[in-house]
Amino acid sequence: xxxxxxxxxxxxxxxxxxxxxxxxxxxxxxxxxxxxxxxxxxxxxxxxxxxxxxxxxxxxxxxxxxxxxxxxxxxxxxxxxxxxxxxxxxxxxxxxxxxxxxxxxxxxxxxxxxxxxxxxxxxxxxxxxxxxxxxxxxxxxxxxxxxxxxxxxxxxxxxxxxxxxxxxxxxxxxxxxxxxxxxxxxxxxxxxxxxxxxxxxxxxxxxxxxxxxxxxxxxxxxxxxxxxxxxxxxxxxxxxxxxxxxxxxxxxxxxxxxxxxxxxxxxxxxxxxxxxxxxxxxxxxxxxxxxxxxxxxxxxxxxxxxxxxxxxxxxxxxxxxxxxxxxxxxxxxxxxxxxxxxxxxxxxxxxxxxxxxxxxxxxxxxxxxxxxxxxxxxxxxxxxxxxxxxxxxxxxxxxxxxxxxxxxxxxxxxxxxxxxxxxxxxxxxxxxxxxxxxxxxxxxxxxxxxxxxxxxxx
Amino acid sequence: xxxxxxxxxxxxxxxxxxxxxxxxxxxxxxxxxxxxxxxxxxxxxxxxxxxxxxxxxxxxxxxxxxxxxxxxxxxxxxxxxxxxxxxxxxxxxxxxxxxxxxxxxxxxxxxxxxxxxxxxxxxxxxxxxxxxxxxxxxxxxxxxxxxxxxxxxxxxxxxxxxxxxxxxxxxxxxxxxxxxxxxxxxxxxxxxxxxxxxxxxxxxxxxxxxxxxxxxxxxxxxxxxxxxxxxxxxxxxxxxxxxxxxxxxxxxxxxxxxxxxxxxxxxxxxxxxxxxxxxxxxxxxxxxxxxxxxxxxxxxxxxxxxxxxxxxxxxxxxxxxxxxxxxxxxxxxxxxxxxxxxxxxxxxxxxxxxxxxxxxxxxxxxxxxxxxxxxxxxxxxxxxxxxxxxxxxxxxxxxxxxxxxxxxxxxxxxxxxxxxxxxxxxxxxxxxxxxxxxxxxxxxxxxxxxxxxxxxxx
Numbered sequence: 001x002x003x004x005x006x007x008x009x010x011x012x013x014x015x016x017x018x019x020x021x022x023x024x025x026x027x028x029x030x031x032x033x034x035x036x037x038x039x040x041x042x043x044x045x046x047x048x049x050x051x052x053x054x055x056x057x058x059x060x061x062x063x064x065x066x067x068x069x070x071x072x073x074x075x076x077x078x079x080x081x082x083x084x085x086x087x088x089x090x091x092x093x094x095x096x097x098x099x100x101x102x103x104x105x106x107x108x109x110x111x112x113x114x115x116x117x118x119x120x121x122x123x124x125x126x127x128x129x130x131x132x133x134x135x136x137x138x139x140x141x142x143x144x145x146x147x148x149x150x151x152x153x154x155x156x157x158x159x160x161x162x163x164x165x166x167x168x169x170x171x172x173x174x175x176x177x178x179x180x181x182x183x184x185x186x187x188x189x190x191x192x193x194x195x196x197x198x199x200x201x202x203x204x205x206x207x208x209x210x211x212x213x214x215x216x217x218x219x220x221x222x223x224x225x226x227x228x229x230x231x232x233x234x235x236x237x238x239x240x241x242x243x244x245x246x247x248x249x250x251x252x253x254x255x256x257x258x259x260x261x262x263x264x265x266x267x268x269x270x271x272x273x274x275x276x277x278x279x280x281x282x283x284x285x286x287x288x289x290x291x292x293x294x295x296x297x298x299x300x301x302x303x304x305x306x307x308x309x310x311x312x313x314x315x316x317x318x319x320x321x322x323x324x325x326x327x328x329x330x331x332x333x334x335x336x337x338x339x340x341x342x343x344x345x346x347x348x349x350x351x352x353x354x355x356x357x358x359x360x361x362x363x364x365x366x367x368x369x370x371x372x373x374x375x376x377x378x379x380x381x382x383x384x385x386x387x388x389x390x391x392x393x394x395x396x397x398x399x400x401x402x403x404x405x406x407x408x409x410x411x412x413x414x415x416x417x418x419x420x421x422x423x424x425x426x427x428x429x430x431x432x433x434x435x436x437x438x439x440x441x442x443x444x445x446x447x448x449x450x451x452x453x454x455x456x457x458x
Numbered sequence: 459x460x461x462x463x464x465x466x467x468x469x470x471x472x473x474x475x476x477x478x479x480x481x482x483x484x485x486x487x488x489x490x491x492x493x494x495x496x497x498x499x500x501x502x503x504x505x506x507x508x509x510x511x512x513x514x515x516x517x518x519x520x521x522x523x524x525x526x527x528x529x530x531x532x533x534x535x536x537x538x539x540x541x542x543x544x545x546x547x548x549x550x551x552x553x554x555x556x557x558x559x560x561x562x563x564x565x566x567x568x569x570x571x572x573x574x575x576x577x578x579x580x581x582x583x584x585x586x587x588x589x590x591x592x593x594x595x596x597x598x599x600x601x602x603x604x605x606x607x608x609x610x611x612x613x614x615x616x617x618x619x620x621x622x623x624x625x626x627x628x629x630x631x632x633x634x635x636x637x638x639x640x641x642x643x644x645x646x647x648x649x650x651x652x653x654x655x656x657x658x659x660x661x662x663x664x665x666x667x668x669x670x671x672x673x674x675x676x677x678x679x680x681x682x683x684x685x686x687x688x689x690x691x692x693x694x695x696x697x698x699x700x701x702x703x704x705x706x707x708x709x710x711x712x713x714x715x716x717x718x719x720x721x722x723x724x725x726x727x728x729x730x731x732x733x734x735x736x737x738x739x740x741x742x743x744x745x746x747x748x749x750x751x752x753x754x755x756x757x758x759x760x761x762x763x764x765x766x767x768x769x770x771x772x773x774x775x776x777x778x779x780x781x782x783x784x785x786x787x788x789x790x791x792x793x794x795x796x797x798x799x800x801x802x803x804x805x806x807x808x809x810x811x812x813x814x815x816x817x818x819x820x821x822x823x824x825x826x827x828x829x830x831x832x833x834x835x836x837x838x839x840x841x842x843x844x845x846x847x848x849x850x851x852x853x854x855x856x857x858x859x860x861x862x863x864x865x866x867x868x869x870x871x872x873x874x875x876x877x878x879x880x881x882x883x884x885x886x887x888x889x890x891x892x893x894x895x896x897x898x899x900x901x902x903x904x905x906x907x908x909x910x911x912x913x914x915x916x
Contacts, residue, residue: 010901043833043896052896057833159895291891303894303901310888310910329889337893346893375501375515410898411869415876417892422880430768431787433749434875435795435804436761437617438501438510440868443468443761452768 001026003316004089004104006079006252008032009039010302011283012110013061014309015316016071019108023317028071029102031091033078037063039134042302045163047137048144049170055134082107082256084276106278106316109253109266110309113246113284113300118155122216127224128240131164140241149238150174153227155213157184159338159345161243162196165205166341168241176206176235178213178227185345189352189385191366192399196345203341208235216240246300248285261287263298270328272312282312289331292349292396292420293358299332335417337410344404346413349397349420352387361390365453369446371408373438380407384446386416386426386454393425393458398447408441415447426451426458459484461774462547462562464537464710466490467497468760469741470568471519472767473774474529477566481775486529487560489549491536495521497592500760503621505595506602507628513592540565540714542734564736564774567711567724568767571704571742571758576613580674585682586698589622598699607696608632611685613671615642617796617803619701620654623663624799626699634664634693636671636685643803647810647843649824650857654803661799666693674698704758706743719745721756728786730770740770747789750807750854750878751816757790793875795868802862804871807855807878810845819848823911827904829866831896838864842904844874844884844912851883851916856905866899873905884909884916 003019005012008030016030030037038061046052063073074091080099081090089102115130117123127147129140143149150173154165157179169175177184177200183193184200184207200207212230219225226234248265250258259275261267265287272280283305290297311329318325337346355362364387372379382402388395398416402409419429429451436443444452461477463470466488474488488495496519504510521531532549538557539548547560573588575581585605587598601607608631612623615637627633635642635658641651642658642665658665670688677683684692706723708716717733719725723745730738741763748755769787776783795804813820822845830837840860846853856874860867877887887909894901902910 040831040833040896040901042894042901043831046834046896051835052833060832299891301894303903303906304891306901307889307906333891335891335893337895337898339895339897344898348891348893373498373501374518375498375510376504377509404897405863408869410893411866411872413893414869414873414903418873418876418880418882418890421886421890422877422882424876424880428879431765432876432879433757433762433791433793433806435793435806435868435871436500436759437795437797438498438504439797439862440795440802443498443500443764445761445872448761448765 001105001317002103003028003106003108004102005030005108005110007110007112007283008037008073009041009112009283010305011309011312012108013038014306015108015110015282015313017069018310018313019317020069020071022314026317030071030073031077031079032073032075033094034133034135035075036134037061037066037073037075044131044134044137045160045167048140048164049167051167051170055137058134079252082252084256084279087278107280108312108316109258109274109279109281109285110283111249111252111285114249116245116247118213118242118244120213120215122218122224125216125218125224126222127238128216128242130242131160132246140239143239144171147223147238151176151236152239152241153178153235153237154241154243156243156245157186157209158243158245159336162340163338164241164243165200169204173239176208176237178208178211178229180212182210184209187351188347188399191383191385192345192401195383195401196340196343199341199343248298248300250285253281253285261296263287263296265298270330271315271326272308272329280312280316282308288329291331291333295358297332297334299334301336304332333417333420335413337413339404342404343401344407344409345401346409347397347399348413348417349395350387351397351399355387355396360396362387362396363390363454363457365450365457367446367450367453369442369449371402371406371441373442376438378406382407382409382412382446384412384450386450388426388454388458390458393427393455395419395424395426395429412446426454430455459563459775460561461486461564461566462560463488463566463568465568465570465741466495466531466533467499467570467741468763469767469770470566471496471524472764473566473568473740473771475527476768476771477775478527478529480772484775488529488531489535489537490531490533491552492591492593493533494592495519495524495531495533499590502589502592502595503618503625506598506622507625509625509628513595516592537710540710542714542737545736565738566770566774567716567732567737567739567743568741569707569710569743572707574703574705576671576700576702578671578673580676580682583674583676583682584680585696586674586700588700589618590704598697601697602629605681605696609634609694610697610699611636611693611695612699612701614701614703615644615667616701616703617794620798621796622699622701623658627662631697634666634695636666636669636687638670640668642667645809646805646857649841649843650803650859653841653859654798654801657799657801706756706758708743711739711743719754721745721754723756728788729773729784730766730787738770738774740766746787749789749791753816755790755792757792759794762790791875791878793871795871797862800862801859802865802867803859804867805855805857806871806875807853808845809855809857813845813854818854820845820854821848821912821915823908823915825904825908825911827907828900829860829864830898831900834896836864840865840867840870840904842870842908844908846884846912846916848916851885851913853877853882853884853887870904884912888913
């Protein structure tokens with residue numbers, strides 16, 4: 001049996017490895033357009049500051065390492081056409097330009113997501129880059145070294161933009177951040193967004209919200225020198241990193257007749273099968289189900305991609321009639337966390353606004369608790385907001401902010417995410433038996449405290 | 459309506475406060491034999507080193523503060539008899555010695571737990587103390603100041619003994635620890651116990667396991683000077699802290715006809731009602747249900763006591779026919795965490811041995827993972843063991859050890875505890891959507907990694 005995997009980052013390499021382990025006689029090839037496979041994309045912002053010292057640190061496995069396990073990974077190879085009926089692929093070797101045909105018995109599509117480019121004049125100037133691939137980081141670092149810009153502009157106040165702002169500032173640049181919406185961290189509620197915005201300014205990031213970049217302006221040599229905002233102001237910037245979002249990379253699949261879902265990503269069932277026979281999809285290119293709403297969702301994150309890759313890789317090599325061994329990927333909660341300077345910021349499930357948009361009657365409570373017993377030294381405040389459904393008391397979501405060191409926002413979010421997975425109610429959370437000792441939290445965890453307040457409101 | 463609460467630490471003060479808030483016209487009195495109410499007993503070890511600077515820091519609310527909320531707290535008052543039929547109490551004012559009668563309409567028993575004393579000669583020598591109440595800490599500190607012992611002996615390798623050993627060493631004493639069982643941290647599996655034992659020795663605690671103290675030996679002035687072990691060896695010790703365990707304080711209740719459960723603590727139903735009308739019990743004196751086995755359990759911990767107090771306090775003041783508003787306390791998981799020097803050690807649910815003893819067919823996996831992405835600086839290894847039921851795949855328990863700073867053992871345990879509460883299987887955990895970013899963990903959380911390995915074994 002021959003398995004081909006298109007795309008070799010988190011989902012693709014996981015699917016290939018898992019398939020080979022499941023079925024040692026398998027012939028498996030991964031095609032990856034970028035020069036490295038298995039890149040830890042979440043680490044890219046930290047290359048910009050040197051927090052992660054070397055780009056090689058972000059390549060968790062080389063093609064040689066995959067080869068040792070019997071998995072062929074062909075980098076700098078782009079699949080340009082897919083014939084799902086004939087089960088063939090047209091593949092371009094990007095080194096030589098040669099186009100050749102390959103065939104498969106089973107196929108996993110894990111083409112990932114691509115950066116949304118800014119649709120404004122000057123967005124293709126030298127010095128204006130997205131940060132999606134390791135090669136983007138290479139270009140940013142090379143530009144910074146060669147041209148030594150004094151100031152940088154980050155466009156987009158989502159988690160990537162925020163991480164990039166921190167890391168460019170740590171590099172010694174003056175950093176401005178422009179976000180078209182009225183606040184950064186838009187997928188969070190206002191309480192969290194305000195804390196993040198205030199922290200950015202405190203750390204020295206110039207923050208512009210509620211305004212767009214209209215144009216990038218060149219210097220005399222075709223490199224970016226400034227951005228013009230919607231109100232006419234010019235912001236000097238010898239380097240621009242645009243983190244305005246990503247979208248699923250589905251062109252190849254769509255052209256081959258693979259059905260997309262309502263989010264624009266590839267539609268799959270719980271086994272991660274697409275509408276085409278013998279074709280699975282996993283990772284950032286694939287849709288999943290939001291487990292809180294039951295509706296299709298798209299959460300392009302590395303850990304989820306890894307989990308989906310395991311399911312797709314296993315299922316793709318099942319024998320006929322091997323249904324009993326099929327794995328299922330039930331869905332996602334939209335859980336995430338990021339660090340911005342000294343703050344850890346995380347969420348899971350629905351924000352208050354997302355709950356309302358899903359037609360749910362949401363009740364919320366936000367509170368600040370210490371991350372250790374009040375009398376134990378070194379505690380840091382942690383803010384937690386819980387969102388629950390009126391009437392049923394079902395937990396719908398959580399958001400948290402606290403200090404990276406000594407705070408516990410990531411813990412609050414992981415507890416809440418696990419509670420969402422188990423469909424717990426605030427009544428459950430009130431009595432939840434969590435681990436307490438003075439160095440690790442207040443006697444009643446912030447989750448329990450918040451649930452106790454909420455239990456009087458639902 | 460008059461509510462009397464016997465015992466004013468975590469469960470008692472919570473029950474009283476909650477009852478008063480629920481029913482503002484309530485008359486409520488708490489009797490507390492110790493000189494302070496509302497003591498954070500979990501903080502006591504940290505008084506010994508000065509990590510917590512002042513004993514007042516551990517009194518979260520004074521009687522005056524309770525009085526402001528309409529809750530009468532009478533300290534240094536011991537309830538000596540309970541007539542549940544006549545609904546009267548005989549109360550001793552420990553200051554004056556006077557005995558008087560009180561009456562109640564509703565009663566909450568929250569008499570807590572008491573230290574088990576060592577049944578060996580010399581256990582009542584000056585310089586040999588348990589550590590259960592704030593007054594015990596006072597005695598230990600006073601003895602240490604006045605007599606300046608050079609060396610201390612801790613008896614018992616449970617979490618209190620371990621915390622005490624750390625804090626006495628931090629105070630500058632030479633510390634030995636004797637544990638009769640073959641290892642410390644006995645409620646944990648061997649992997650964890652070995653890590654803790656090695657860490658103790660690395661930090662300079664002299665560790666004696668598998669051997670008992672036979673006798674304490676006096677100096678010429680009636681103070682302890684040494685302990686004689688089972689093999690005849692003498693250990694010099696000018697101060698002994700015995701942390702060999704606690705047992706429920708149920709004498710008063712039992713004499714009044716309150717039924718005990720099979721653990722020896724007071725039997726209660728989910729509403730925390732005892733067998734006697736209008737009598738509830740909560741906190742360390744009361745039994746609960748182990749939610750993993752469904753069997754009676756006794757988990758005397760401050761956070762659980764607090765949660766039980768809320769339930770008992772609410773239910774104790776319900777009007778006739780107010781059943782709809784009754785709260786329930788479903789049970790406990792035996793979750794706990796403690797710090798010993800640089801290690802955080804936690805568990806939830808059943809250990810491998812406890813699972814076997816409960817007649818469950820347990821499958822386990824233990825692994826070490828980094829607490830941050832491998833390429834992100836500052837990560838510390840965290841060990842996690844998951845225990846699951848063969849066949850069903852249901853999670854039964856978890857144990858974890860990691861660095862206090864930068865580790866994440868407490869997070870692994872809280873996620874596992876929440877999963878136990880939701881009765882999740884390892885199949886659920888494999889796909890769990892937890893919060894990932896490089897500064898907060900590896901791409902797949904240790905819980906997910908361990909569950910993935912386990913899913914191939916159950």
